[in-house]
Amino acid sequence: MKEVKMKPIWYFVGLILLVMGGIIFLNGIYLLYSPPITQKVLSVLHPDIWWGGLMVLFGGMMFLISRKQTIE
Amino acid sequence: MQTIGLSAVDWIIILVYFGFVLGIGWYLRKFMKNEEDFFLAGRKNSSWVAGLAFLSANLGALELLGMVGNTFKYGMFVAHFYWIGAIPAMLFLGIYMMPFYYSNKIKSVPGYLKLRFDEKTRVLNGVAFALMTLLVSGINLYAMALVLHTFLDWNWDVSLWASALTVAGYVGLSGLMSAIFTEIIQFFLIWFGLFLISILGIIEIGSLKEIISRINEYSAQVSLTTLWSSSSNPTQNGMLISWGGIVLGLGFVLSFGYWTTDFLVIQRAFSAKDLRTARMTPILASFFKMALPFIVILAGLIAIALSIDPHSGFRLLQDGGHINYDSALPLLIARYYPSGLVGLGVTALLAGFMAGQAGNISAFNTVWTYDIYKSVINKKASDSHLLWMGRVSTIVGVVISLGTAYWAKSFPSIMDYMQAIFSWVNAPLFATMLLGMFIWWITPNGAFWGLIAGMSSSFTMYMAVKFNWFNESIITMSGVHSDMAANFWRAWWAWVICAGITVIVSLFTKRKPKEELIGLVKGLSKENFDKPFPLLKRPEFYAVISLIILVILNILFW
Numbered sequence: 001m002k003e004v005k006m007k008p009i010w011y012f013v014g015l016i017l018l019v020m021g022g023i024i025f026l027n028g029i030y031l032l033y034s035p036p037i038t039q040k041v042l043s044v045l046h047p048d049i050w051w052g053g054l055m056v057l058f059g060g061m062m063f064l065i066s067r068k069q070t071i072e
Numbered sequence: 073m074q075t076i077g078l079s080a081v082d083w084i085i086i087l088v089y090f091g092f093v094l095g096i097g098w099y100l101r102k103f104m105k106n107e108e109d110f111f112l113a114g115r116k117n118s119s120w121v122a123g124l125a126f127l128s129a130n131l132g133a134l135e136l137l138g139m140v141g142n143t144f145k146y147g148m149f150v151a152h153f154y155w156i157g158a159i160p161a162m163l164f165l166g167i168y169m170m171p172f173y174y175s176n177k178i179k180s181v182p183g184y185l186k187l188r189f190d191e192k193t194r195v196l197n198g199v200a201f202a203l204m205t206l207l208v209s210g211i212n213l214y215a216m217a218l219v220l221h222t223f224l225d226w227n228w229d230v231s232l233w234a235s236a237l238t239v240a241g242y243v244g245l246s247g248l249m250s251a252i253f254t255e256i257i258q259f260f261l262i263w264f265g266l267f268l269i270s271i272l273g274i275i276e277i278g279s280l281k282e283i284i285s286r287i288n289e290y291s292a293q294v295s296l297t298t299l300w301s302s303s304s305n306p307t308q309n310g311m312l313i314s315w316g317g318i319v320l321g322l323g324f325v326l327s328f329g330y331w332t333t334d335f336l337v338i339q340r341a342f343s344a345k346d347l348r349t350a351r352m353t354p355i356l357a358s359f360f361k362m363a364l365p366f367i368v369i370l371a372g373l374i375a376i377a378l379s380i381d382p383h384s385g386f387r388l389l390q391d392g393g394h395i396n397y398d399s400a401l402p403l404l405i406a407r408y409y410p411s412g413l414v415g416l417g418v419t420a421l422l423a424g425f426m427a428g429q430a431g432n433i434s435a436f437n438t439v440w441t442y443d444i445y446k447s448v449i450n451k452k453a454s455d456s457h458l459l460w461m462g463r464v465s466t467i468v469g470v471v472i473s474l475g476t477a478y479w480a481k482s483f484p485s486i487m488d489y490m491q492a493i494f495s496w497v498n499a500p501l502f503a504t505m506l507l508g509m510f511i512w513w514i515t516p517n518g519a520f521w522g523l524i525a526g527m528s529s530s531f532t533m534y535m536a537v538k539f540n541w542f543n544e545s546i547i548t549m550s551g552v553h554s555d556m557a558a559n560f561w562r563a564w565w566a567w568v569i570c571a572g573i574t575v576i577v578s579l580f581t582k583r584k585p586k587e588e589l590i591g592l593v594k595g596l597s598k599e600n601f602d603k604p605f606p607l608l609k610r611p612e613f614y615a616v617i618s619l620i621i622l623v624i625l626n627i628l629f630w
Contacts, residue, residue, distance in 0.1 A: 004102065006100070007099075009252075012092070012253060013256060013257055013260050016089070016092050016260075016261075017260060019088055020088060020089075020264075020419075024085070024412040024415075024416060027412035028410070028412065031410060036411070040407065040408055040410050041272075041407050041408055042276055042408060045275070047272060047410070047413060048409075048410050048411075048413050051268055051413065052412070052413075058264075071116065
């Protein structure tokens with residue numbers, strides 16, 4: 001039977017940032033068109049959109065780089 | 073108490089995190105083939121993995137709620153915990169002490185005490201460390217419950233048990249490896265989840281300069297925005313301490329006692345694949361440690377600046393008539409973060425607490441299994457039995473720390489509780505380690521009785537002040553002082569007493585022969601532990617860079 005090799009930690013870090021960043025980014029887009037009644041301080045800057053986007057970029061890069069790597 | 077609601081998206085983010093950490097524990101369990109895999113993650117980690125885990129193991133409740141709350145209470149002096157109170161010790165560990173630890177292939181710090189001194193010193197330290205770890209683990213649970221209570225209005229008991237069971241689940245499945253994996257995930261979640269607060273706080277108030285000038289205007293007599301320039305007179309800084317207390321108590325004893333002897337963090341370096349990697353572990357971590365004040369101290373200063381502005385609407389929570397300093401960070405999240413980001417901020421806090429607790433539990437199960445169970449109770453235990461014992465002690469450790477969490481609730485702020493505990497155990501241990509590693513004629517009996525004297529005197533000083541047996545100013549040598557200042561000074565005196573008794577007893581008791589100490593004491597060892605490396609691969613090179621950055625930061629915020 002083929003031995004399963006362990007994925008590096010960077011694979012999991014990339015994946016979780018990608019997933020969380022994606023949810024935050026998409027929710028930010030939704031809130032842009034359907035703003036909540038109670039606004040947070042500086043909500044006009046839409047930090048969820050650019051911060052979520054940054055997480056998608058960073059997480060996506062880590063995920064892509066490490067997806068084929070394994071630990072000996 | 074005021075609570076902050078979560079939207080469905082916030083809940084999804086939190087559930088993604090819980091699913092991830094439990095999934096990682098499940099995924100890694102098939103790679104746990106023997107007890108070395110479980111307790112030391114197979115000794116195959118790179119310096120990046122070991123270094124980030126080394127830092128993150130310390131990045132629990134302390135660095136988040138506690139430090140932001142303490143910055144609100146004491147001002148910028150709290151940054152000393154990250155700079156002089158951490159970096160020199162971390163570099164000293166990497167350069168001078170790690171070769172002794174790693175080259176002897178020990179599985180724990182008490183294991184070194186057995187080789188250098190004897191079994192009784194090892195067991196004494198093992199028991200003290202196990203107790204301390206469970207107490208500190210309790211504080212992580214307490215902090216976690218505070219977040220869940222504040223944000224979700226969960227019942228305290230439900231919060232404590234939910235968090236504890238998750239940690240027991242993934243550490244019990246895969247030991248140190250899953251603790252390290254979740255610690256590194258936590259590191260990234262903390263940066264992405266909390267650094268945005270500093271950015272938005274600066275945007276709202278105007279600039280860092282404006283934040284400092286508002287605080288200075290409000291608190292003209294007592295400086296809350298300097299590191300050293302107000303340290304000559306304790307009445308001029310928020311922590312009510314002089315530079316002597318900072319340098320001797322925090323910078324020397326507490327810092328070196330924690331970073332160079334606390335198995336919780338050092339265990340991560342033991343998981344490194346070779347000696348150079350192990351030495352690079354704390355050195356690499358030092359760069360990230362120095363950056364953390366840009367999350368926690370800055371958030372604390374922003375909280376002060378907002379709370380002194382009557383138009384900001386920002387006020388810390390009150391608990392039974394007392395200010396709840398630890399509520400500063402959750403309230404900043406609630407102020408700035410829209411739904412989705414609130415979930416990320418809460419997850420970052422939860423990740424910090426859970427990883428901090430997992431770190432304590434994984435260190436506890438190792439010390440219990442090797443330094444107490446195998447050393448005293450079952451000397452002939454097989455490897456598979458030790459692996460089973462590691463899993464059982466994980467569950468037992470989590471249950472005991474649930475009890476200590478309720479005790480932590482009675483302290484006015486998290487950091488005061490933590491430093492009190494460290495001053496009982498780590499401060500005297502550092503004296504034993506320093507003397508044992510650098511002076512060959514220190515004897516096993518000297519180390520044992522020195523440790524007993526140091527730990528008991530520190531605890532006695534704590535109790536004496538708490539129950540008014542004598543005035544705290546005898547310890548702090550000052551008419552004014554804070555709880556934190558007392559912790560620093562108590563640590564210093566515990567170190568002095570431990571070192572003094574160790575030396576005196578060593579002068580009159582039997583020494584170990586020099587040939588038994590080769591590789592354990594500086595000067596008696598085969599000095600070249602490691603092969604020579606080119607400059608850019610040498611740990612010393614990076615240690616010097618780290619030191620230069622430390623000096624620059626201290627001058628910038630003098």
